[in-house]
Amino acid sequence: MDRLIGGVDGESIEYIELGPEKEEIKITTRDRSILGQNREELTATLNILGRLDMVAFSSHRGIIISEGERFPVTWDDGIRSKMHSMADTQGIEFTVRPIIDKQKLHSDVIAYHVLDCRDPQANFDM
Numbered sequence: 083m084d085r086l087i088g089g090v091d092g093e094s095i096e097y098i099e100l101g102p103e104k105e106e107i108k109i110t111t112r113d114r115s116i117l118g119q120n121r122e123e124l125t126a127t128l129n130i131l132g133r134l135d136m137v138a139f140s141s142h143r144g145i146i147i148s149e150g151e152r153f154p155v156t157w158d159d160g161i162r163s164k165m166h167s168m169a170d171t172q173g174i175e176f177t178v179r180p181i182i183d184k185q186k187l188h189s190d191v192i193a194y195h196v197l198d199c200r201d202p203q204a205n206f207d208m
Contacts, residue, residue, distance in 0.1 A: 124180045134169045157196040168199050
């Protein structure tokens with residue numbers, strides 16, 4: 083759906099009609115503004131304690147699972163090896179920056195960009 087609405091350019095795709103017959107919604111090039119700006123990366127950082135799951139290292143994407151919640155994440159190539167070593171390990175601390183993508187309709191509007199990760203349990207000697 084995101085790509086379809088993004089493709090309404092007035093030439094290749096003139097408009098899209100959605101919905102049942104009596105409640106149709108018509109989206110034209112004028113109406114694309116309902117989606118707002120592309121992406122906004124917030125300056126705040128958060129720490130999430132959890133496990134990196136459903137990882138696609140080639141596209142730098144994954145999901146952090148923390149206390150039953152799922153947080154979609156991305157990361158830069160600079161921490162790829164660090165993320166690889168932390169994958170599928172419980173109790174990892176991820177420092178993330180929230181990203182708001184207002185053009186997403188069906189998936190998570192808020193995602194997170196991982197700035198760093200560490201295993202807090204690795205600091206303890208038993």
